Amino acid sequence: MNPLYRNDTPGHLPKSWYAASTEVPPERPPLYGETRADVCIVGAGFTGLSAAWHLAQKGMDVVVLDAHCPGFGASGRNGGQVGSGYNAEQGDLEKRYGREMARDLWELAEEAKADIRDICAKHIPDSRYTPGVAHGCYSVQEARDYAEDAAHLAEKYGYDQITSMDADAFRDLVKSPRYWGGILDHGAGHIHPLRYALGLARLAEDAGARLYDRSEVHDIVEGDTVLLRTNRGCVRAKHAILAGNGYLPTLTRTVAAKVMPINSFICATEPLGDRAVDVLSRDIAVADSKFVVNYYRMSEDNRFLFGGRESYSIGFPKDISTALIARMTHLFPQLKGVGVDYVWGGTLGITMTRLPAIQRVAPNILSGAGFSGHGVALSGLAGKVMAEAIAGQAGRFDTLAALNVPNFPGGPAMRAPLLTLAMSWYALRDRLGI
Template identity: 40%
Template sequence: MKTSAFTPHASSYYAATTNSQPARPVLAEHLDVDVCIIGAGYTGLSAGLHLTEAGFKVVIVEAARVGWGASGRNGGQIVNSYSRDLDVIEARYGADTAGALGAMAFEGGRIIRERIARYSIDCVLKNGGVFAAITPGHFTHLQKQKALWERYGHTQLQLLDANATRQIVASDRYHGALLDMSAGHLHPLNLALGEAAAFESLGGRIFEDTPAIRVERRFRPIVHTPQGSVTANFVIVAGNAYLGNLVPELAAKSMPCGSQIVVTEPLGALADKLLPQDYCIEDCNYLLDYYRLTEDKRLLFGGGVVYGARDPAHIEAIIIPKLLKTFPQLANIKIDYAWTGNFLLTLSRLPQMGRLDHNIYYSQGCSGHGVTFTHLAGKLLAEVLQGQATRFDAFAKLPHLPFPGGRLLQVPFTAIGAWYYDLRDRLGL
């Protein structure tokens, strides 16, 4: 049996502090199962775990390794709702759609916590997340966001003025903040590995270094890989930003974008002065910064967007100025890790779920809210395969629009739009 040991994880802090994981095989046979899932990130793992719990025979094929993409590289923050909030959804699509999506907007974080508790996943979960207002206008927005979320039943929220915010984060940048105690942070790669172990403990099988190279659409679809294939009753496409051109109609409606992260050397006692409550933080800019402490008292700081997902040559040059603008007291700090990872952007900034055929389903395009939404998506995919389509269809009915100008122009058009919003951020509008 050929085992997977050939595609390493990105050279990140997470990879350097990962829990042990078993050697997983490359698919070199022809299998027949209930469900074949393409992609062993959070969406695929969440769907696979829900389905195996329901008694389905499930195989996951992964082009690299479990959690190799965004699931193992992100900022590790549990952030509620969607990249476009419920007021925008209501204005665009009506009260009924907003009500349906609003009822699920805070479910992803609950699913994560339930998985961690049920399967004893060691991923350093910490509760509490903060939206930080850089301008007075941001703080006004947070006041409205609190009222909006409470209207949809979310009550674990507290508005903080500038003085109270400084007790949470040692920076003079912020006019106030919104604290969400149902948010939090964790080690994302270890969460993925723990979910994979739970899936395998229930009889699920994962094949690494096994890219799907073709999906044969037929009464029982076949997923072809370089050395094998999987025939299934259902296929779930869960490659997200790393799907490539396997399904061209999905690629036309989404765009991979890169985000960059650096991690400092251990800060010791200084870490507790920077973030005394150990909450995670993200600011309210359109091109936002996000940061938190790691278990060993380093500062993990991320931000920046590279449209089209090319890897920037100088990650530190992008992120360090942002870090020092927030924490000038770290001017001489050493950076031990720097990496980039891709998330998938949609034109609407809302996730896309749907059917490619009566037995081929997909979920993609979390647009920056992937940690929580992917866990909800996995549950919805498991529901629809069991004949419960109502919640899945609430997302499937949303318009999945292609980028103007097709794939050739999606990067420049999106970058122009981002430049406009970045200018607004800089002017404090």
């Protein structure tokens, strides 16, 4: 079953707090007939819209095709955390790739955060970029490991934005009895992701890009001119970018072999009012050290937005709420009995190494996907460097494309059952505390 349609109504955003708190523009018409472009982009999320905006600013004729509408996928549903680095410790990247490349990767990730801060400040202020992301640890040893990583970043990269905390200090910040310390990254932050995605769409259109809703690409024919077919039309373009991430069906086996779609879920409580400070003492986002991660923050109207509880089938579970709310109240017993007004899910893309899969599918077809939980910042960066590569400056694209992202064992057919088995083991380790 295609993840594009398995869990949602075509062309409609999910009934999330994000959608309820956003002025959503009218639906754009689909693509009819044949058109030509310098670049055709598949997917109107952070990656595709970032690429479209940068390319259009360079004077290129850009078409963006989405099966639904801008912000429909993970870009409009996620936890909104603008995290530092990658889903790998910087020290591990040094061991794998050497100090020089690790530093290049770090600087790219820092640029990704800076881009979001700048775009929010200058162009999309209602996406409300707010600094501060904490990471909670379930043991004293984990807290020490996080503190050592923070010290390494300060010493080797000059990144002095992280405060390490013992159990008492962290519990003053995050009012859960479960954590035994952690860190607060002042250089990271959080945003309203759907407003940000819709803002990027406006920027891309204002720069001259053409966006079409309800225009699923079902076939790509490679060649000097790329042909992309939809049910109602087609685009002939000099270049193409595949930016569907977890929502991209098996359009190309090259992408599908490296990127696995998984689901994650979020709930939004009723407004907590003055009780919000009994959960988080500051307006920060939080993630923790569980392999099946919990992530959360307060909304602007003091709802608690709590996410986690991954699943590895294409379809969402029939009952999303029960297990998700149980995770929330286990961490925060003070929230037992609090009303939950919204529950939604979304599909993201992960890779075997949890590093992004930036690829040249063909000489004139690029792909960016598999951001593995770090997509709010890294997906926009991927769009930016793919735009640079198409414009003839491929150095930064090549740096990201050099990341080792192997195919899932067994290819697209076997990735889901094998990953489900592995994730079930890690989920058991989380429950056992090992």
